[in-house]
Amino acid sequence: MSVSVKTAKKIGLFSAISILIGSVIGIGIFFKNNTVFQNNDNNAIGVLISWILASVISLAAAYSFSELGLNHRNGSGIGGVVEKHLGHKFGRFISFNNSFFYFGILNLAVAIFSAESIVNIFMENQSITIHFAAIMTIGLALIFIFVVFNYLSLKWSTIFQVVSTILKFLPLSMVAIAGLVYGIMHPNLSLFNPSSEHGSLSINGILSSIPAILFAYDSFLGVASLQGEMENPRKKVPLTIVVGMGICIIMYLFITIGQIMVNSGTAGGVFQIIFANNPVAAHAFSVFINVFILICVLGVLNSLVLVSLRTNLYAVKHRIYYGYWWFNKMNTSDLKIGMIVALFIYTFWWIILMIPSAILNTDAFVDGISNFPTLFMFAIYGTVILKGFINRFDKRVHVIKMPGFMFIAPIAIIGCYLAFGYQFFYFFSINAFLHPFEKINWGLFKAGTYTIKAYMGSICFLTMLLAFSVLPLINDSLIKLRYKKMNLPKNNLLVKELII
Template sequence: MEKTTGLKRSVGVTSGISLVVGTVIGSGIFFKQAQVIATAGGSTPALLAWIFGGLITLAAGLTISEIGARIPLTGGLYIYMEKIYGKVWGFLTGWAQTVLYAPAIVASLSAYFAILFNNFFGLSQQWQLLVAILTILFITGINLLDNRVPAAFAVITTSIKLLPIIAVIAYGLFFGKVDALNQSVATVTATPSGGFGMAVLATLFAYDGWATLTNMGGELKNPQKNLPRAIVIGILIVVVAYAGISYGMMRAMPANEIVRLGDNATFGVVTQAFGKLGGRLLTIIILISILGTINGKLMALPRMTFAMAEDGVLPKWLAKVNRFNEPIGSILFLTVTASLLQFTASADWLSNIAVFIIWIFYTATFVGLFILRHRDKQAAQVAEPLQELESIFSVPGYPWVPLIAILGALFVLISTLINDFGSSIIAIGLVFIGLPVYWYYSRKKGEAYD
């Protein structure tokens, strides 16, 4: 039986695609080019790393799309994990995103925005904290209005952020004089993190955010069709954009020069193509791009917290909606926690921990598709069927596509554990701190633990 909420089904497929693209494409594509080339050891393996990372992400998106079509409810991974593995694991999924992933990712994005904003306007570092918090408050204000407003903001910012990507691709294709393929670099990353595999890992971090839309399953129009469409089309656009800008940059500038310029490589290509004014315009567009990404997070992630509060496993005030039927309690909770995190760890540490945690639950959810299909085979009828078989999206290439998603997820987790074991264990510990909270609310509701 589908849960009823105070949220409206008013988000269409175009807004859904914009949310996927806008949430994924932030600043990473503009700053990761040199890292991927240096880690991979040359231009051809770097380009392949972006493509491989995109294929893994597409496999993940297809897998989640079928699960989301079967369970078209507000709450995303929280609802999926609860339906597949039971209430304890559903709660821990939601808890991890509410208290760790969502605040950490919003805090890190706003910190990156503040750094770039201050550099552009020549402000001293002491303004960084204030700018970051004001950025969060600005996007919060947009998301407290009718959800058509942040949805429109997502469409606008996504359209704007694609402009420099298209420009770099076009410049590289039509005016670039460098052979983009078969270039080697003089200084390959000489650390345990070097190699093609770690280059793919770097791209997977840049692709993160594609599953954010699943949190809004209860607000999408016709979610059984539009959720898979939005996720798959959105990921395909991102893959083309990422591989395209990588190829375009390597056509415009030698790989060694890109590695030498590091984070400034994209600015170097744009300045080469369009002059100093072009470089400054790129900075403005990247700032808009990051705002769009923060908007996507603040638009979708509070829906999961809202769903948990509606279920009675978090304080009821988190399920409060305003006159626009927006989950004001959950949105403001994310606003406050993300703002407080500005006073703690660095943006890089926060973003790395956030991505590691979310991939733990991605992995379990991918495996869950096999469980759901097995249940369908075991019984023609169940007490509360998730969705009629003939009306749902099915993953093409099953079981190989979900297996690719699972292997990619395991690669992310194992690589992160090897490279940052201490932080990974801290993050896992913070997840399991949620168990006493779950026991408290289960006892309060008079339910048995499961």
């Protein structure tokens, strides 16, 4: 099915906000909040400051992008915005990483988390074990299913997105309200209680939590990839980003306070504490919450796949991927090309993540590495916003000025660079060198008994950062070799558009 202008009208403002909320709310608060609690040693103030700081960074970045303008090319997303402000070659670099690296790893990780949710529902008995390699295989199958689903019907995909977005507010609201009410009735449980067991407020705990929370907020720019399929995108895309992000922030803080009130870093743990003296009720609520968590996660997966198919298609149509000429010769629909590319990308990253995860039988590597694409992209966001800030003075790019941009943009720039800089210069460098065998808090449902050390996290971080930096260059080197065999001159437009 080729996406036409007529089909594009199916995505209105409410559907776009649903897609944004669907891709942002759910996966992070359910799966990453426990890491925030652990990093802050259950210090309530530290947890709240972590969330507030990351929320300010995310909202400031989202608002700033409203001025930076959206590229007219359908599916370009962040790559189109980067090209508009920083030039074609850097835009090409980001377009490759956005499609291959960012969505490739993020979407696969969400699919694997979905598989873990399924296993939690049907194998709640802890005596029943399943190897993590099997869970990863289920995750790969899930993402294949959603790729095909989004290829077959945009209409049903958006309907599923709206329904799952509405349904996800039920368990989220239950966790928040139950935690708040029970915590008020039993103040001795609250982490705000001075006598509760928690560590001291730590700046390292706060800053080390930022990547996990940014993971929870990221994907807010994915809606930019759908601009060609929205009505009046220049008006509605910025509105979608700001309104959608505002709803997400309020919901996240509400839930986190509820969890703090009962001293639980996980959503399911809230009801385990409330019904500690009633095993039957605890089990019933556990199953109920896990089912709705699965619905939430599948909604996130659907929205991410919906967006990624367009970014893949953009990468092929604009000669970014090596082998684009093969796809352009195919007598098939545009969206099918996006589907084929997506299946290849997910399989590639699945093999990469499977090796350490299967050997050690743990989800720790998937959990930890899933934070990196978000972290790297926030560094890019900061750079683009900085260029937009400078653009207010040199006026090289025409934009529609947003009120308050000159105040909010510096907050976004500093926040984005702080998030990446702390991890790069301190946590995975200085700290890993000084304390190489210190435990880092990676792992969700199946963390296993294997402890991930700081030096291992550093190796993963630096390896993925190298891949982020080098893979686009390798891709363009291969394209350049093909052009050389075709005897294209150096001043040919096809050669000039390459990064190298």
